[in-house]
Amino acid sequence: MSKAVNALELKNVGKQFGSVIALQGISIEVAPASVTCVLGDNGAGKSTLIKILSGVHKQSSGEFNVEGKPAVFESPRDALANGIATVFQDLATIPLMSVWRNFFLGNEIRSGFGPFKWLNVSKMKQIAKTELLAMGIDLRDVNQPIGTLSGGERQSVAIARSVYFGAKVLILDEPTSALGVRQSGIVLKYVLAAKDRGVSVVFITHNPHHAYLVGDRFYLLNRGKLLNAFERKNVQLEELTKAMAGGAELETLTHEINVVRSK
C-alpha cells in the first residue's frame, strides 16, 4: 500500500449502548481510491460500524480520523460535508419520486435571485442522464418514478449520485444483499467504477464472494470484535469464506450435516 494518508482510519474504536458492548477494539484503515470490505454475519456489529462512520453515532472510545484529522461529526450532514456519503440498503431512494428528483434530492440546482429561487429542471434532468450514462446506467426516461427501476439499478443510481456530488468516501451498506446474481453484478461494477474515479469505497457485506470480486482489503467482524484482516494479495476466496463462516464452526456443521444426510 502507498504511504498516502488514509481516507478513513479507526484506532481501537469501541461503542457501548448502556451495558451492551456493540463494538470493541476496532482498528480499520481505508486507503484512498480503494475498496475496503467489512465482512460479518448478522449481529457482528456492521450496522454500528456504519453508523459511526456515517456520523449517526459517536464512538464511545478510540480514535476516528478522516484524512489524518480527528473527525467530529454531530450528524450525517456533517459526515456528508466531509465527503463521506452512505448508501443505505433500502433507504437510499424515494420510490414515488422521479429518477432525476432522486438524483438531486438534497442538492437541488436552482436559478433565480435573492429569496426567489426555483429548480433548474432541464439542467438537472440533463446532468442526471449524462452522469448515469457515464457510470454505465442508460435510462431512456429520467422522469419515471425510481420505484419502477430494479433494485440493482436503484442502488446504482444512489452510488452514481454520491460520486457525482463529490463523495471521497462511499460507504455501502449491504448493497447486494437483497439482489439477484445479475443485479448484484451490476452494482459491483459500479463499485469499481467509483473506485476508478478516485473514491474510497467501504463495502459492508456478509457475502465473501461479492467482497472478493471487488475488494482490496478485507476486515472480518465477529461479535463486535475484529476477527481478522487480509490484504487481497495474501488471501484466497476459500480462505475468506472459511474465515467468514467461522472456520471450526463450519467444519463442525459440515460434519453434523453429513451425519444427518447419511442416515
Add this chain to the structure above:
Amino acid sequence: MTQASLVDERVKKASLITKILRRPEFGAFLGAIAIFILFATTDTTGNFAQLGGISGWTDIAAPIGIIGISVALLMIAGEFDLSTGVLVGTTGLLIGMLVTEFNMNIWLAILCAFIFAGTIGFINGYVVVKTKLPSFIVTLATFFILKGANFAYTKFVTGSVRVTGTDKAEGFDLAEAIFASKFGEANFQIALIWWIGITVIATFVLTRTRFGNWIFAAGGDANAARNAGVPVDKTKIMLFVYTALSAALVGTMFVLRLKGMQAGQGVGQEFYYIIAAAVGGTLLTGGAGSAIGASLGALIMGMAYIGIPYSRWDSDWTATFLGVILFTAVMINTYIGRKAKGGKK
C-alpha cells in the same frame, strides 16, 4: 464497460398519454368534467352553467380550495391536520372579539389572528415531530381543545355564542375590499381570486422549488429523505404552520363577509378539505399529490352543493353524494396510478 448489455430493452418510451395519466390530478379533472355534465344536464333552473351558477359554486369551492391545497401539501408530506376547520372559527372569533370588545384596528386584529394561528400550527407540527405521535391524534386533540375554547371563551367575553358588529371596526372597508368583496355582474367572490392565485403559487412551489421536492421526499420516505440531507422535521413543521395560516385566511374572509361569527363556525369542515385533497389525487399515505388536484376536488364539491338543489334533488343527500364521489375518486385515482406506473408496486 459494455454499453449494450446495460440497456434494458424492457423500458418503453413513455407516451404522451402515459405522461398525462401519470399526473395525479388527472382523475379529478375527469371527475370535475363528469360532475359538470351531470348537473348541467339535470339542472332545472337553466342557471347552473351560466355565470350566476358558476359564481355560486365557486363561492362554495373557494374556501374549501384555499385550505384544501394546504391540507394536500401537508398530506403529501405524510401528515394530517384535523384542526383546520375549527381554526377558521377560532381566528374569526378572535378578530371579532379584538375589534368589538377591545376596539382594536381590524388590520391589527387580523395580524394577531394570523400570529395566533401560526403558533397553533407550529405547536401541532412541533409536537408531531418531537413526540412522533400520529398527526391524526395530535391534531384531533387540538381540534377538540379549540372547539371547546371557542364556545367557552366567546361566552365569557361576549355573553353569547356569537360575535357581531365587526363592520364598525376601524379599517374595515379596506379589509373587506381585499378579503370579502364581490366583483363582476354575477357577483363573484374575491375569494375566487385568492383561490386561483394560491393554486398557481402552490403548484409552482410543489413542482418547481426545492421546498416542493422536500415535501414529496418527506412523505415518500422520511428516512431516505433524511439520509439525502433533507430537513424533514422542519419541512413538516412549516407545512403545519401553512395549513393553520390558510385557515386563518378563510377565518378572516368569513368574519369580514358575515360581519360577525358563530362560535361553532368551521367545525366539521376539516373533512371537506381532506376530501378535496383525496379526490384530487393526494395519496393518503403521503409522497404523491398535487395542488391543482385539491382545487379540482374543491370545485367538484362546490358543483355538488349548488347542483343538487338546482336539479331539485333533496339536498339532505348532499353529504351522501360527496361520500360516493370520495370513494369513487380514490378508487379511480389508485387504479390510474397503478396503470401509469407500469404495474410495479
